[in-house]
Each structure stands twice: as C-alpha cells, then as structure tokens.
Amino acid sequence: MEKETKKKKIKKEKETKKEITKEIKRETKKKETKEEVKIEKKKRQIVAPGEVIATGTQFLPGENTRREDKDILATRFGLLEKSEKLIKVIPLSGVYIPRVGNTVIGQVFDISFNGWMVNILAPSSAFLTLAECSGYINKNDLAEHYNFGDNIVTKIKSIKSKGIDLTMKERGLRKLEGGMIISINPTRVPRIIGRAGSMVNTIKGETGCSITVGQNGIIWIKGTSVEDELLAKKAIELITKKPFIEGLTNKIKEFLIKEKKK
C-alpha cells in the first residue's frame, strides 16, 4: 500500500518537473545567448548540501536542488548556476552515473559463453551480449573478437536492476587500437568537449590527435607520436584542474601553441 502511494507521489513529482522544465525551456530560449554570456562572467559560488540557495518564488528548483516550503536547497555539493527562472547545482565531483544512450569507453575484464563483462567505472556491472555486436563473430572463441583487457567505445542500451546492457551497433562504436587511455572525473566531461565540441576540436587541431571522450570520464588519445598524445593529455589535465575559468578554450589553444614551440 505504502509503496504504491509513494510511487504515485514520485510519478506526480516527475510530471510536475517535466512541466516546469518545458516552461523553462520556452522561457529561456528567447534569451539564451544573452543569458549565457552573463553567467560566464559571474563569480562562481560553491554550495553545500542542505544550504538554502534561494527563497521565494523567483526561481524554480533545477537539477540537484529541492524545494522546502519557501526555500530552495542544494542537494549536492557543486557550483550554483542561476538563469532567469531556474536555479541548479552543477556537480564538481562524483563517480560516473550511467544514463541510457551514453557513449562510454570500457575495458573487457571477463568473457562468458554469450558476451563480455565490461568495466565502465559505473556503480553496477555492464554486459555486452553477442547479439549487440555487428559482423561475424566466432562463437567458439569470443576472445578473438574482444579479448581480456581490450578497450572498447560502446553505448549504454538499457539499465536494469541486474545491471547495464551495452551495444556496439552504431557508427563509431569500436575496439580501440593503439594510442593511450586516460581517466578524468566524469563531471569534467562537458568541459573537455566544450560548447558544440569546441574544446576537444581545439585540442585535436593543435595536436593532430584523434580523441574519443567517454561520458564516463575515460578518454582515448591517439596521435602520430607519443609526444603529441602526451601534449593532448596535458591539455586535458589542465582543463580538469581549472574547468571554470573564463575563455578557457582560448587559453588552452595558447597553451598548446606555446608547448609545441618548446
């Protein structure tokens, strides 16, 4: 009984949230460009869970916040971000939380009769079944296809209580050959990619490396020389350390040009 009412309550809450976000989308679209410039220039404020971040009805509670009577509270440690109507907290830390549709980089750590166990650094186990691979696979020797320790670019197909199901049936999903793997905090992934890929494209352009960024914070870098890869790695590490400074893309570009001259 109790559970049911709880479920209903959650559903209701979700629905209202949906409505709210819709409303906000409409509201914010108009002023998006103007708004973004403004936010970039504001000094960033870090908030703690339970902290009151707004009072009254001026704002709607966004991600990682909750409303309690008149107040809106942070429910996660991170950076406060306000738009005209919405207030939310951008996480600064935390492990990777898988979402359906995420492209991630994983590492094969076990092989069963019908697929592969893949470590994607998520809180539950991930499995790639034979049926989610394309092309011919010798069923008697799955290791021929993906072996222990192999790194693959894969996609999260579904998340169930038993675990995560992966797929390889899409363009770009593949086994990684050559290059190196680095790992960063997954909360930094949007910064590494940048607006419409601007950041990662800058690094690719300046270093000549191929780079694949998994949503789980695992990144693959391959260049014509190890030195190029290390330079790209250095740039990525620099971004993870100072993710919220102004004009970061240009600064990274300058850094890469300077380093190349050395």
Place this chain on the structure above:
Amino acid sequence: MTYKRPDKREYDEMRKIEAKVGIIKRADGSALFSFGNSKAIVAVYGPRKLYPQHLQNPQKCLLRCYYDLASFSVAERKRPGPSRRSTEISYVTANALKPVIDLEAFPGSVIDVYILIIQADASTRCAGINAASMALAHAGIPMKELVTSVSIGKIGDAIVADLAKEEEDYTIKKDGKEMKAATDIPFAFLSRSEKISLMQLDGKISYDDLKKAIKLARKTSKKIVEIQEQALKKVKEDKT
C-alpha cells in the same frame, strides 16, 4: 562549587576546529575534521559495485562505515584491527549518516566510508561523523543536508560542550572515595531539519539536565554546520 574547565573554555565553547576537504586524492571524496586534539580523516569511495553479489540490495545502495583508531592515536598503543568499541561506533555512525543520503538512487551498489582517527582526545566519533558528512558531500553524493555531531557533557553540575579526554575522566571525592562525575552524551543532528540521528549516553543525568544538554547540542552544532560549509566552499577545483 562551580566547575572550571581545564583548558579555561566557556561551558558552551568548543575546542579549536579544523576542517578541510580533498585531503586524499585517490578517494572519491575526503575530509579532515578536528576538535582540538581529536583528529579524524575520512575517505569515501562510491557508489561502486558491491561484491559479493548476495550483499547487494536491488532497491537501494548500502552505506558501510568503518571507524577505527590509528594505533598511535591513543596514549597506550592500540592493536590494529576492529574492536567491539569500533564496531559499535561504525554502526551508529552509519545510522547517523543514512537519513541524509539518497540511497535509492543507486540500487545494488555500495558507498564505503573509512574513518581513521589519527589523534584521540575524546569526542572522536563526533569528529568522525562531521568529517564523514563533509567527505560524502565532497564525493558528490546526493544529500538532503549535512550531518553535524557534537558531544555534550555533564561534569559535576555543569553542562558543557565538546568534552576533552581530561573532562571525560573527571572525578569528585565523595565519602572519601574517587567517584566518576562526568556524563558523556554524543549527538548528531541533520543540519537543516535538525532531527537527531545519533544519541548515546554514558553516565548519570536527570531528565531536566538532559533537556539542557540537547539545547546546548543544537546551539553548538549550528556553528559546526557553518564550519563544514565553509570548508566545502574552499575546495580547489582540481579534482581530476
């Protein structure tokens, strides 16, 4: 006779507090919290996969706490490994922290909280809970609010905040005998709703005095929340 505190503190005054997050790089979250000479360091790992599988709860995340004293944190060396005391403290600590964490967000997984006391001078479980709450927040775990802990004592006739070891061992002479005259009452409160998530008592106290103790605990824990929040805000954005 009015009780004078050995370190000349006011009754409602805590010892010097040091609070910091991000002290252990490899962990998903970490913090240090000290009350005077009681110093706790905490590392949080997770939510992560839980093995063996039979321990998994398909509906929610397991929160495991491990509290222990470093062998050199006390006067006489403590043998490494859990004791009955540390096992109990680990358990009540987990209970103190659970109400603020959204455990249903990560079914089947585990969050591990390791609390190591590197210097012990009473109130170590409180220092541990304060550090653990900060470390959980630092690990980016969704939390309704923080958890704040302080120990209140009744020494002689006085109700005082944040007992030191010397006070915990306070005795009076009665009928020519040395009698224990200190009561130790550790509390933990949820920072926003102000609910009590840990309460233990060790000694002898009247109902009215206990009410006074709770009042003092609430007052002091408000100061601790501020310190915890400040420490979190000072974090460097260099977690990779």
Place this chain on the structure above:
Amino acid sequence: METSNLTKKRIKELIKDDKRMDGRKLLEFRPISVELGISKKAEGSALVKVGDTEVMVGVKLDLKEPFPDTPENGALMVIAELWPLASEKFEMGPPDVQAIELARIIDRSIRESEFINLKKLCIKKGELVWAVNLDIYPLNDAGNLIDASAMATIAAIQTAVFPSIKGDKVKYGELTAKKLPLKNPPIVITFYKIDNKFIIDPTVEEEESSDLRITVAMTFDKAGTHIHALQKSGDEPLDEEEMLKVLDSALKEGKKLSEKISK
C-alpha cells in the same frame, strides 16, 4: 580501473627511449616533502609525500620483558595497515601479504642497518626493555609505497622522544626531551623493471606495467657502503648481470640521496 594495455604499451615505448609519461628521468623521484609531528599522541610521527603518494607513520614506545634470546636488547615491531582509505585496491580485514611484505621490508631495513641502537634500550637486563612500535598507514597510494613508507618511518623515528616512566610503567603524555639512540639512517630505494630498463619511484600506472621489482636498503659511512636488506618481488626472474647492474645504480642513487639528506 586496471591500467589499460594500450597505456602500458605507451609507457614501455617511452621507457625504451629513456622517457616517462610525466617527463621524469628513469632514476628520478617525484617531489618529496615531510611533515613532522602529525599525531600528538604518538611519541614520534611523520607524514611523507612523494608526488601524490602519502604515508603516515607513528612511533609508540612501551616497556616490556625482552625476548629470551636477546635479554639486553630493546624490541622492534613494524606493522603496515593498508586501510582501504588509501586505495580502492585495498580491502578491510587482517593484513594481507602485501601489507606484511611492506612491513617486513621496512623492519629489516631498520633492524639490520642498526639505525636504532636496540642495545641502548635496555632498562634492566632480562626484565625490562623499551619496545619501539612502528605503525605505517598509507593515506594515498599513487605508487611506490615501499620507499615512501621507509622515508616516513625514518622521519618518525628521528622525531621520537621517550615518555617519562614511573617504576616499570610508562607515563604517557609526559614526554622527555630525550631522543632515541640512533645511527645513520638506511636509504631504501626500490627499482622497477619495465621493458628491460629499471626505473625508480613509479606511478601506479608504471607499477602495473612492471613485473619485477628490487628493493635495496643501504647505509654509507667512512668504512664504505653497506647493503642491509634486499627484496626481489614480482613474477619475473632476473639474471645476475642485471641484478649487479641494479645494485650498482642503487648504490649510486642511494649515495646521492644520503648526501642530500645530510645537507
């Protein structure tokens, strides 16, 4: 996640050219720093950082009956606690072989170099001696725990002072100004073999790319160079020529390090 095979391959390629991922030379330590007196309850304590690796060591002194075979010697005990605080790879529970090996390497380095003069720790022959308890707690494992533990242990011992005693009981909390009877500290350096070359002070990725390591504990004095403890570990065997080469560079690097410390 275990270091990727792709990254391991890159580490090996670089080392072939005498290069490392972080730009260091093959035989170069990361920056080292020491913080003393981190626990007031210990008779001596230190926190050593080697790069991102951090190890905390505390010294506790107590009185006990000597071992029957050494009635005039103080006792020495070294324990390493690999608490899962320091790495997701460690587990709760009684010390495993990794913790025991680490403690025993440090034990031998301290004991055999006679860094602590155990003979001077006797209070009453056959009845009462000082026991020196050294407890090692890594706080963050970013590679090379052995050398970092040795440095932290030595630093903690050097700061340790005797507590007061009353009769045959220690009065804890009442410290004297008297330090432990010490000689030259041992220098402990561990060499990791990667792709036919040896490096020191590895990161975790480099450790995982290596399948053989050799720890050397040594002292230097007017009489010359002394080797006090050796430990070859890992799956791969090594030939004599290789071993002698390692020892040769160990002594060279050790000498450099000991001169640096005495400055």
